[in-house]
Amino acid sequence: MRFFSDNAAPACPAVMAALQDANQLDTAYDGDQWSARIDAAISDLFETEAVGIWVTTGTAANGLALSAMCPPWGSILCHRFAHIEQDEAGAPGFYAHGAKLTLLDGPGAKVASQAIDDAMAAIRKDVHQVQPACLSVTNATEYGLAYGRNEMAALGEAAKRHKLKFHVDGARFANAVVSTGCSPAELTWKAGVDALSFGFIKNGGMSAELLVLFDTALADTIRVMKKRAGHLQSKGRFAAAQILAMLENETWLDNARAANIAATVLAEACGERLVYPVEANELFVKMTPDEAAAIRAQGFDFYDWAAGEVRLVTSWDQDMGAVEKLAEAIRRL
Amino acid sequence: MRFFSDNAAPACPAVMAALQDANQLDTAYDGDQWSARIDAAISDLFETEAVGIWVTTGTAANGLALSAMCPPWGSILCHRFAHIEQDEAGAPGFYAHGAKLTLLDGPGAKVASQAIDDAMAAIRKDVHQVQPACLSVTNATEYGLAYGRNEMAALGEAAKRHKLKFHVDGARFANAVVSTGCSPAELTWKAGVDALSFGFIKNGGMSAELLVLFDTALADTIRVMKKRAGHLQSKGRFAAAQILAMLENETWLDNARAANIAATVLAEACGERLVYPVEANELFVKMTPDEAAAIRAQGFDFYDWAAGEVRLVTSWDQDMGAVEKLAEAIRRL
Amino acid sequence: MRFFSDNAAPACPAVMAALQDANQLDTAYDGDQWSARIDAAISDLFETEAVGIWVTTGTAANGLALSAMCPPWGSILCHRFAHIEQDEAGAPGFYAHGAKLTLLDGPGAKVASQAIDDAMAAIRKDVHQVQPACLSVTNATEYGLAYGRNEMAALGEAAKRHKLKFHVDGARFANAVVSTGCSPAELTWKAGVDALSFGFIKNGGMSAELLVLFDTALADTIRVMKKRAGHLQSKGRFAAAQILAMLENETWLDNARAANIAATVLAEACGERLVYPVEANELFVKMTPDEAAAIRAQGFDFYDWAAGEVRLVTSWDQDMGAVEKLAEAIRRL
């Protein structure tokens, strides 16, 4: 019974069916009929004109967005625990040609607008110091917290105040939408977001993420950089078809809801053990090594995180029977 | 009836079946059981110890190889018509951090060892001129010519003579193997090749290519660069499974053979019209605009290339009935 | 008697005096009184508002200009024999973050507007091919030819036609001004030039070149890149003072005139031996190895260039007695 990563889950039936449907002759790269439908689908979902650019990884989506939002000599404000800082092998420095990350602090990997103001105030406006050009936050955060519409709006105002472009890493955007009850629009362009890395893979996709551009003027640069970075697939129809399948019939919301519900059940069982509130599909749980061993002995699989802390992640296909068993096991500790 | 690109063809049944098989729980990234089998499969095929690194595009495979084979201040010798020069949006400059391409001439996009010697002789060995670090050739070439074992060996000797690493862009490597009757080993490491971008997508794959490293010391750097470039997919099992499916039962050879045979039938019909010998699955055919229009009017789809020249490309799934019809139509011109 | 490089010449008296004058307390970097006078001096000379940015090498001036005129994914049109292609160790690829050079042909290292049109016509406007963003020509060229006002205007129109920024490498700009009799304005902004690398070092300076921006909107980016590239000297007053000294009293013109006159005297002696017309301070002269050895035996120092060809370079301080002797020696061959 697996609780170690939503990347370990299979692809959902809608995605597998879409691949079969798309397995026909069509134009190469992104000239196919599926790719052609992405912009309309995404504009509809976000209630505004937007451009959607499929890629195969969140790292690529983030890197491409940042390459267009930050010059080589600029910096990107992000949280110290942001995925782009911690887990992408320096991809932002590569994609943005040597640009740097300026790190912010805050509990639960959350960025507060005050932290942005403080960071900007500490930077001299001269050629000796690197000037931030862009803000990037993750929703839901790397610790499973979700920003709601008001928090996002405050961040957007801070970005505007300091003339920063605004990017959201939404590897678990679906979980944040479900958790906050906010609309996709409220969590993005209505709050001033210019670009969203919209994650599908952890949420039941196979190999396609979508970079959504609300600042559509970024699209030309990003399309060139996408090819230059080797991310323009020859048979792009298979990527586009996955995205469309996830968006149709609200599959992306159903999948995220399932994962979030499983997390909620576990959260109740964890109670005081929780390090952070559970607002998506990740739980960080205080557990001694002995306790963790006892749980594992009952067939549950998960990661140790920090000392005396484990991470549980639920997925779109989580078996609720296993969830109940794990909840029960934790309660019994 | 389509003859414009092998990228337009669907994925073959073995690949689609492999995706279904791989759609199960497993470890993320490249920790899965399919990825774990790649090295053995590829070492078996090439009759030597080799490392195989899956990626989603040939541009990525080429870029990653070159990033490890050429320092930022070096250059890569390649043909003026090489894909890395003409059609990858400057990816080598991006991946290799500003490294440059030094262009060679030769008929049919083929590089001769003499051209390498001449280029090297023209470069002063000082800090003012960029020093080549690497040779990259394409087999089959961008004009559908295949290098045989002797030609490859001569190139390998030239590379060794000038202390250059040796890379092969094998987007249509399968077609070259079939066409020359040489073994994969003879066309690569036995000739001194350090790395091969082994193409599967044009040959019936969906979204996976394989970078094959005979110089296995390159692997560590390339694995880091792969993550840094956003090419380490979360659910890598789907990429690895495609590669394994293509290698099993010689599907990759059967597919290439089918495409080559279709090209051969067309080649006979084209006769004197051929600009180059047909040694893979591409034909460059002299045809006036009126003639091209006449062919198109019969339902055939293909690209105009240069003035008075069209390109025909055959695929693994080419309908032989359509091929015969096109051959007949060309003969009637 | 030295004819091998104008880089070998000493600094001229005006420059040495200026260094003594500037050797006093002042603000660091470019906040000093000499740096503050550059823009006015240069605007006066060029008869338009311009920004002047001192650097220590022509390679730095070129690299900085190109970094602001070409995005990382773009290319720079230049002649195959341009200094930026041949002799700067790949600096444009470094400064412009992986941008590439697209090479043009033409006699005497000269670019004709037709060559620009042809190059642009050969590039597909898609994401697969690198799109040129900038044109760079050298005046006087690497083979000692000078572009006059009409030629420059034609290049400027071509640049405008193709939406290219326009840069001039003027390592020997002074020699071109003297040779053509055109005004600095006519050879630059009046012809559509956006930025000029204005060379002083070969012309009697010690360690300061000036990047002149007619498109003053480039200045902010270039100032940041200058610091980022380690070219903002702590005691910048010494660089600025050199530039001002060269500009005052037309020292830069007097020096160039002296070098050009020496070249003219040699040119007359060379007659039919000249490979190119002599329009600056460089001569490329057909000479057998035996002839070259005979000249050298008389105490003259110069470079072999191509087979059967030598290069003679004259400097601001060229001793006219030595020049006459060399002229005589060549005539006697």
Next chain:
Amino acid sequence: MRFFSDNAAPACPAVMAALQDANQLDTAYDGDQWSARIDAAISDLFETEAVGIWVTTGTAANGLALSAMCPPWGSILCHRFAHIEQDEAGAPGFYAHGAKLTLLDGPGAKVASQAIDDAMAAIRKDVHQVQPACLSVTNATEYGLAYGRNEMAALGEAAKRHKLKFHVDGARFANAVVSTGCSPAELTWKAGVDALSFGFIKNGGMSAELLVLFDTALADTIRVMKKRAGHLQSKGRFAAAQILAMLENETWLDNARAANIAATVLAEACGERLVYPVEANELFVKMTPDEAAAIRAQGFDFYDWAAGEVRLVTSWDQDMGAVEKLAEAIRRL
């Protein structure tokens, strides 16, 4: 009476005389007789075989060193207040092709070996996290503290333990040598240092710093990168001559001693106001805005640093009368 920057001071007489001496015909770039003497001079001073590479700025020296010590996908450990992080416009990211800085904490901008161990322990050894390749410390630090031989040896051992190259930014290395009484060798290669950015400009030079390589295998790469970065001056003899002049007759030590003595006099006057011990030529002094204004009203010039804190910097040419007056003024506060 100026106490705001040692960059504001003039060049010392020995340097000015050297420029006059070097103002003669010689070979271009670094082929001249002065450049040829650098390695011997520096090897003598450091009591080991070393290579010295002149450049015009400390930023260039640092950037070049780091470009050879850290791959594009690696990181450089340095203090949060290191000049390379705070004041070089992101030059390390540019020179090292997107490499990143991993920041360490510690009082007085000093790095302790424990901080290195802690940082390394926190980094997973996988492809997702950027792996440090290099350690860079500043001696004297940005807050005027000097590392002695034991501290340097401990850092060197930590670097070795973690397989890191070891770089020292020695913009004020002379002040540290004078202050600690340690030999140049003890503060560098005897402690495991691979490369030192040896500063001369703040210490009485005009426009030349020296990158000293104890790991001489780095030299080839750095020479290429130096040209590629536009730092190989045409008339390099003027840079080399400055360095030699500073080294001869221990001018570099005399100059640093003068600055340090002036700082010591001020330190005694500051007493409890000092934020850090004074171990070089910088003082960080607690002072209310009113107090600072009172001092300035008496004709003293210096920078405000943090809130309630000013910075005083002394130079090689500091007038001791002014120093005594400032000391007196501070005592009177």
